Amino acid sequence: MSSLRDLVAGSDMCTPSDGAGPSNALGGLVNTLLGGAGKAQEQLRELPGMGPGGAGPSSFVPTIHTPSELAMAGPGGLQIPGLGPPRMDNAAAESFLQGIHGPSYTPVAGVSAAPPAEWDAIFHGKEPRPVVPVPLMPPPAAPPLAELMPRGPPPMLAPHFQAFVRSALAPGAAASAAGPLPPELAAQLSVADKVRIRDRSTIMARHLYADQGDKFADMQVDHLLASLRIDPRELPAQLNHVHHADWHDAWRAAAGAPPPSVAAELAAAGGAAAQLPGGPAPWDAIWEQRHGPAAGPGGPATLMRPPSTGWATEFAAAQAPQQPAPASWATEFAASAAVPAAAETTASTWAADFKQEQDQSATTATDQQQGQQVTRGSAGDTRATSAALAAVLSQASDPKMRNSKFLQFVSKMSKGELILEDNKVVERRPEAASWAAEFAGQQQGTAAAPSQWAAEFAGQRPGVAGPAPSSAAIGRGGEWVEEFSRGVSDLRLDEGLDASTAAQLEAAWRDGEASSWAQEFNKGDEQQFEEWERMYGHGAVEDSVLGGGLTAAMGPGAAPGEYVFSENNPFLGDLDAQQKGKDLFRRGILSEAALALEAEVRAHPENAEAWRLLGTVHAENDDDRQAIAAMMRAHTADPRDPEVLLALGVSHTNELSQWEAVKHLRSWLAAQPPYSALDAAAGEAPDTSQRLTHVIRLFESAASQAPSDPELHVALGVLHHLGRQYGAAVAAFHRALELRPSDYSLWNKLGATLANNGRSGEALAAYQKALDLKPNYMRAWTNMGISYSNLGEYIRSAAFYVRALGLNAAADHVWGYLRTALACSGKLELLAAVDSKDLATLQAALPLE
Amino acid sequence: MAQLVRTPTAAAAAKAAAPLLQQLAKSLESEGPALAKRIKGVVVFKIDGEEWTLDLSEGTDGKLYKGAPESGDKPDLTLTMSDQNFAQLVMGKLNPQQAFLMQKLKINGSMAMAMKLQPILDAAQPKSKL
Numbered sequence: 001m002s003s004l005r006d007l008v009a010g011s012d013m014c015t016p017s018d019g020a021g022p023s024n025a026l027g028g029l030v031n032t033l034l035g036g037a038g039k040a041q042e043q044l045r046e047l048p049g050m051g052p053g054g055a056g057p058s059s060f061v062p063t064i065h066t067p068s069e070l071a072m073a074g075p076g077g078l079q080i081p082g083l084g085p086p087r088m089d090n091a092a093a094e095s096f097l098q099g100i101h102g103p104s105y106t107p108v109a110g111v112s113a114a115p116p117a118e119w120d121a122i123f124h125g126k127e128p129r130p131v132v133p134v135p136l137m138p139p140p141a142a143p144p145l146a147e148l149m150p151r152g153p154p155p156m157l158a159p160h161f162q163a164f165v166r167s168a169l170a171p172g173a174a175a176s177a178a179g180p181l182p183p184e185l186a187a188q189l190s191v192a193d194k195v196r197i198r199d200r201s202t203i204m205a206r207h208l209y210a211d212q213g214d215k216f217a218d219m220q221v222d223h224l225l226a227s228l229r230i231d232p233r234e235l236p237a238q239l240n241h242v243h244h245a246d247w248h249d250a251w252r253a254a255a256g257a258p259p260p261s262v263a264a265e266l267a268a269a270g271g272a273a274a275q276l277p278g279g280p281a282p283w284d285a286i287w288e289q290r291h292g293p294a295a296g297p298g299g300p301a302t303l304m305r306p307p308s309t310g311w312a313t314e315f316a317a318a319q320a321p322q323q324p325a326p327a328s329w330a331t332e333f334a335a336s337a338a339v340p341a342a343a344e345t346t347a348s349t350w351a352a353d354f355k356q357e358q359d360q361s362a363t364t365a366t367d368q369q370q371g372q373q374v375t376r377g378s379a380g381d382t383r384a385t386s387a388a389l390a391a392v393l394s395q396a397s398d399p400k401m402r403n404s405k406f407l408q409f410v411s412k413m414s415k416g417e418l419i420l421e422d423n424k425v426v427e428r429r430p431e432a433a434s435w436a437a438e439f440a441g442q443q444q445g446t447a448a449a450p451s452q453w454a455a456e457f458a459g460q461r462p463g464v465a466g467p468a469p470s471s472a473a474i475g476r477g478g479e480w481v482e483e484f485s486r487g488v489s490d491l492r493l494d495e496g497l498d499a500s501t502a503a504q505l506e507a508a509w510r511d512g513e514a515s516s517w518a519q520e521f522n523k524g525d526e527q528q529f530e531e532w533e534r535m536y537g538h539g540a541v542e543d544s545v546l547g548g549g550l551t552a553a554m555g556p557g558a559a560p561g562e563y564v565f566s567e568n569n570p571f572l573g574d575l576d577a578q579q580k581g582k583d584l585f586r587r588g589i590l591s592e593a594a595l596a597l598e599a600e601v602r603a604h605p606e607n608a609e610a611w612r613l614l615g616t617v618h619a620e621n622d623d624d625r626q627a628i629a630a631m632m633r634a635h636t637a638d639p640r641d642p643e644v645l646l647a648l649g650v651s652h653t654n655e656l657s658q659w660e661a662v663k664h665l666r667s668w669l670a671a672q673p674p675y676s677a678l679d680a681a682a683g684e685a686p687d688t689s690q691r692l693t694h695v696i697r698l699f700e701s702a703a704s705q706a707p708s709d710p711e712l713h714v715a716l717g718v719l720h721h722l723g724r725q726y727g728a729a730v731a732a733f734h735r736a737l738e739l740r741p742s743d744y745s746l747w748n749k750l751g752a753t754l755a756n757n758g759r760s761g762e763a764l765a766a767y768q769k770a771l772d773l774k775p776n777y778m779r780a781w782t783n784m785g786i787s788y789s790n791l792g793e794y795i796r797s798a799a800f801y802v803r804a805l806g807l808n809a810a811a812d813h814v815w816g817y818l819r820t821a822l823a824c825s826g827k828l829e830l831l832a833a834v835d836s837k838d839l840a841t842l843q844a845a846l847p848l849e
Numbered sequence: 850m851a852q853l854v855r856t857p858t859a860a861a862a863a864k865a866a867a868p869l870l871q872q873l874a875k876s877l878e879s880e881g882p883a884l885a886k887r888i889k890g891v892v893v894f895k896i897d898g899e900e901w902t903l904d905l906s907e908g909t910d911g912k913l914y915k916g917a918p919e920s921g922d923k924p925d926l927t928l929t930m931s932d933q934n935f936a937q938l939v940m941g942k943l944n945p946q947q948a949f950l951m952q953k954l955k956i957n958g959s960m961a962m963a964m965k966l967q968p969i970l971d972a973a974q975p976k977s978k979l
Contacts, residue, residue: 779978
């Protein structure tokens with residue numbers, strides 16, 4: 001779990017800080033969500049007075065943000081920084097404002113501010129006040145701490161901040177009630193102070209004005225800064241923040257109060273009484289060192305904070321766009337990963353390993369891409385968004401930022417020079433696009449190359465160079481090669497061919513071997529196209545190059561719809577084949593029954609009854625293709641046989657051939673005397689897309705006319721299943737089953753409809769009923785296997801497939817399903833047995849209890 | 850009438866993916882246009898080295914065939930995975946994002962299209978037969 005945390009929130013290794021710095025707001029979020037087992041969080045908790053709010057951007061500095069967080073966290077519950085906490089109410093605001101003036105002091109005078117009760121005095125007077133302990137600090141140990149404890153704003157600035165916050169609560173109120181700060185005081189603000197003020201007020205404003213948007217918030221901030229005479233333009237984008245080993249020591253040295261639970265802390269903190277016993281003293285000493293009385297822009301910079309607004313913008317950008325795409329996983333991933341990745345990339349030192357950056361950049365790019373893709377849903381927008389991001393970043397005033405590798409990377413992304421390849425980002429040089437020019441250049445340089453190639457080509461064709469070609473075609477090819485080599489020196493790809501060479505080439509091409517193919521194509525041979533369509537078009541993949549095992553068994557050119565006879569048929573010549581076939585079928589020995597019936601129809605191809613029975617056998621043996629073929633033969637003999645028509649409708653539905661299924665079911669209806677009038681009256685559907693609904697309505701009107709005809713309901717159920725209206729289909733099958741409860745095939749239909757609707761558990765019950773009625777119902781066994789797979793029980797599923805194969809070993813698709821189930825279950829050792837179709841081994845390994 | 854005789858042959862290392870791809874091809878008859886409207890591109894599956902092209906270009910009805918894309922263009926999305934992982938993906942044992950994170954699935958090309966993979970995988974699942 002910690003690796004996940006590290007991944008999302010950044011581990012200690014990622015930033016020089018201990019992962020809880022302002023650059024890692026998400027670390028705080030994660031810590032809060034995951035229960036805060038991170039080292040930093042524990043250290044933070046150990047530091048008394050640090051609530052969960054301390055995990056936010058204010059972690060290093062337990063000052064105004066702590067009370068602010070606490071105030072905002074007050075009544076409600078856990079507030080997570082950056083996610084738009086609800087507006088503060090007045091009480092919270094007041095306590096917040098009180099909190100500001102807790103432990104603070106002016107940089108100039110080195111004294112802490114007065115307690116809240118002395119605000120007015122401060123407001124009107126500017127004399128420095130002696131240190132006075134405030135409710136926020138326990139008196140005994142306070143004085144040294146109060147001095148050293150950073151810090152709220154200097155007291156003179158208090159009213160400005162007050163107004164700033166108050167205006168948040170009174171929407172529409174003027175931004176600043178206090179006049180502009182007198183210049184002398186403004187000058188006393190160090191650059192660091194100004195930056196801090198700007199940053200923190202930005203964050204505050206974003207929180208306060210969460211519902212009015214960032215622009216409004218920024219406006220408020222600008223007002224505040226103006227009133228304080230701070231010119232944001234002259235402030236550095238980043239504040240060089242010091243981080244030394246001393247910090248770590250101080251953290252560790254902090255008083256060892258057991259880390260209280262988050263809720264308890266909230267409760268304690270709700271009273272805004274941050275207890276600060278003597279523990280943090282060394283910590284504050286360090287702070288004092290760093291930010292001495294005449295603090296300049298901080299000490300040596302080893303940790304760089306990202307520009308606050310930039311971070312806020314990025315974070316908001318990652319949060320704000322709502323994800324319309326159904327791929328919620330990706331959005332979560334992108335949202336959670338994009339921010340820390342981006343933040344960390346900027347926060348890590350620029351002197352970092354190039355490789356490390358590449359990896360980070362790769363992750364960022366992927367995340368960004370994912371993020372952008374999800375939010376925009378189109379590939380092209382990655383570049384647009386990267387371009388936007390690059391623009392934002394490049395506007396950062398710090399030159400270091402502009403030259404950063406990250407920025408370069410992003411700008412390259414936006415220009416499309418980087419693409420995603422093999423799960424990595426690969427740089428594609430812009431010149432790659434002009435490979436043609438290069439190639440052409442090469443060609444110019446080595447005009448001999450094409451002739452070499454031509455010579456090679458000539459050499460490969462046997463006996464072509466010589467004067468005695470074995471066939472006209474090759475001779476023509478040789479001629480062409482000669483011509484090509486001759487004309488080649490003039491050939492310059494980039495400039496196009498000059499007229500004579502072009503003509504030569506054309507002629508050569510036409511006469512050469514290639515012409516035959518072109519001619520064939522141009523002839524537009526209908527048969528040829530059909531053949532191609534059959535091979536490459538949809539729905540006929542099995543005839544194309546599916547691989548040896550599956551279609552080779554069919555024999556060459558087995559057109560769909562043609563019945564394929566088995567080779568070794570022991571019943572051939574048996575005069576009693578049909579009767580035997582019927583017996584075998586009744587006994588449930590389906591494969592044998594099929595053989596017997598095949599023998600019969602081979603001898604008597606006009607025997608429609610035998611064909612029909614053969615079709616039924618194949619359907620029960622889960623072979624719809626053969627079933628259709630057989631049924632069609634029966635159909636030609638008797639086009640109005642209702643059983644045949646219904647069976648054809650079912651098999652075509654299984655094969656997902658909607659049009660044929662509807663056609664046959666409609667014919668079925670028309671063939672029934674009670675409904676023929678209805679069918680004639682209904683006519684044709686207004687257009688093909690509505691054909692199915694039209695026929696369904698027709699059937700429903702028939703069903704209302706004759707509610708006790710079970711077959712009608714079966715047909716209606718099949719139609720609904722075709723239209724994927726599974727609820728209606730289930731209802732129809734239920735009605736049919738009420739009328740005919742011992743029809744095993746009906747139970748199977750019900751089960752299959754339930755399974756295709758995702759109700760695999762109920763489907764199993766229905767299949768079981770079917771098997772109770774007909775134990776050797778191979779189709780039901782297969783369907784049970786499919787349902788177990790849907791439920792994730794792959795081993796059980798495999799066992800059912802094995803059972804089904806025991807009944808019909810020729811069912812190639814079931815071998816495939818078995819293989820799939822074994823692949824999912826992890827029982828790879830049995831795959832060899834599947835390859836060799838070793839049923840005995842499989843049955844032993846996968847028993848059905 | 851010519852009668853065709855089935856010659857039983859030993860299944861040559863039948864892959865787990867084969868019936869799933871067959872099912873996908875069949876599903877294209879009914880679901881092809883809808884899928885093409887969503888995906889609008891060409892997806893190539895490289896399963897244990899075998900290349901299968903699923904052409905769901907905008908406005909077409911969808912096609913699935915073995916080998917590289919016919920038009921010779923670069924596919925919009927190429928997915929490379931083993932046979933076993935393809936089976937697990939289709940059957941729902943593995944979901945695409947898990948597979949991607951665990952490096953069981955390699956994606957080349959449009960990430961946006963990869964997000965929309967699920968309906969294609971669903972269409973390849975074995976269907977229960979009425």
